[in-house]
Amino acid sequence: MTILLFGITKDIVGSNTLSMPSSSEFGTTGSKTVKELKEYLGKMYPELKKLSSLAVAVNNSYAQDDTVIDNFDEIALIPPVSGG
Amino acid sequence: MDRYQRQTVLKEFGPEAQEMLKDASVLVVGAGGLGIPVLQYLNAMGVGTLGIVEQDVVEITNLQRQVLYTENDLGKPKLDVVLKRLQTQNSNTRFKVFDTFLSRQNALDIISEFDVVVDGTDNFPTRYLINDSCVILKKPFVSGAIQGFEGQLSVFNFQDGPTYRCLFPNMPGQAEIPNCNENGVLGVVPGIIGNLQALEVIKVITGRGEALSGKLLLFNGLLQSYQTISFSRCPENMAITSLQESYGMELCDVYNTLKLEDLEKLSKEGTTIQLIDVRTEEEYTNYCLPHIKSKNIPLDELLARTQELDLNSPIYILCQSGKRSAVAVKQLEELNLGPTLYHIEGGINRFLTLSQ
Known part of the structure; x- marks a missing residue:
């Protein structure tokens, strides 16, 4: 699973993308949801938990907390930006 | 020769679209990094009425990205400088200038005078205020935002399309997301996003092409990548009937x-x-x-x-x-x-x- 990072999430993680090995704690068996992914990432990167307004896209579509994801999906973490 | 000949000759555009631009009114909130390219291109292309909301003065740190301003303009009100420049650029345009920041008190009055709104502001409170005002008044708005080497672009509230709150339901806390002063922005990035905003405004007004509604464009300047995320509307975000008590800007x-x-x-x-x-x-x-x-x-x-x-x-x-x-x-x-x-x-x- 590849996670594309935008805005401040890139600064928090320290790279443009994050690859989740299929053997990761996040797991391969059974269905996982966006909410579970967020919780998992929040444990790895506590700063991410502070973002109250973080959008998540799965395969280029905006996803809700209950959207199901699998290992082949491309995820994007999209925080709002305000600069002008 | 007609000054707009180079675009009216386009068969997908034509004199009809030019007439639509002439009849249109566009409000640009913020004459900064995003607002300036938007204003310059809409003015050049023949949008009939342009509104500008701005109360800042030109600062030395603006010059690397707000390319209309010169060293001679330091300390002057942006509104004066930009108006003078745009008037010499196109004397046919009607200008309505608002020497103020957009606030809860004035937003609905100001926005109600225009067909389309451009969000070129630099803070979340004003972005949410523009969203809510446009939903209440049923006006489309073209939103651009930048940070560092990245930009975001979308057309919100257009023909029953989704709004800013459908992407980001609630305003982030003050300390959550860095602003340009803390985090910086590469000078050319607002130029790129602002130009794309101008293009979306033209499409919204003329109906040419497909406006970027229900889609968020994510631009990364370092990778030269453009990624589009689709999103849909949440009915509860369309049901706004009055502004919030406070947007935290006061x-x-x-x-x-x-x-x-x-x-x-x-x-x-x-x-x-x-x-x-x-x-x-x-x-x-x-x-x-x-x-x-x-x-x-x-x-x-x-x-x-x-x-x-x-x-x-x-x-x-x-x-x-x-x-x-x-x-x-x-x-x-x-x-x-x-x-x-x-x-x-x-x-x-x-x-x-x-x-x-």
Whole structure:
């Protein structure tokens, strides 16, 4: 699973993308949801938990907390930006 | 020769689309990094009526990205400079200028006069205010936002399409997302996003092509990548019927603000000034006010380091632009420490401009 990072999430993680090995704690068996992914990432990167307004896209579509994801999906973490 | 011939000759555009531009009115909120390219292109292309909301003055740190302004404009109101330039660029355009910041009190009145709104602001409170006002008034708005080497673009509330709140339902907290002053922005990035906003405005007005509605474009300048995310509308976000009680932008008015010139005067008169610079350590090491002694306590450490403050004298708070200092004053105010709190309007940017 590849996670594309935008805005401040890139600064928090320290790279443009994050690859989740299929053997990761996040797991391969059974269905996982966006909410579970967020919780998992929040444990790895506590700063991410502070973002109250973080959008998540799965395969280029905006996803809700209950959207199901699998290992082949491309995820994007999209925080709002305000600069002008 | 008709000045618009190069675009009216396009068979997908034609004189009909040009006529639509002439009849259209567009409000541009903010004449900064995004607003300037939007205004210059819409004006050049023949949009009949342009509104501009802006109350800042030109600062030295604006010049690397707000390319209409020159060194001669430092300290002048942006609104005056931009109006003069646009009038010489196209004398057919009708201009409506608003020498104010958009606020809860004036937003609905101002926006109601226009067909399309362009969000070129630099802060979340105004972005949410524009969203809610446009939903209430049923106006489409073209939103651009930038940070660092990245930009975001979308057309919201267009033909029953989704809104800003369908992407980001709630405003992030003050300290959550860095702004351009803290995090920086590469000069050309707002130019790119602003130009794309101008293009979307033209499409919204003329119905040519497909407006970027229900889609968010994510631009990464370092990778030269453009990624589009689709999103749909949440009915509850369309049901806004009145503005919120507060958008958190009023805090600057509530607390004591002081002009840097007045602080300098106090300092010259021999008053000992407790000046706290709430920028990051790195910013402080790179540059601090040369003529008034200050102490650096970064904003995110402020609440944990209040014991370092002298509570028997007024506390003056400074940052780069006046935004973080306003947040700092608000945070300290809630602690009821005792001394009067002042935030220095315009921050170090103002000092740099005045000392030009």
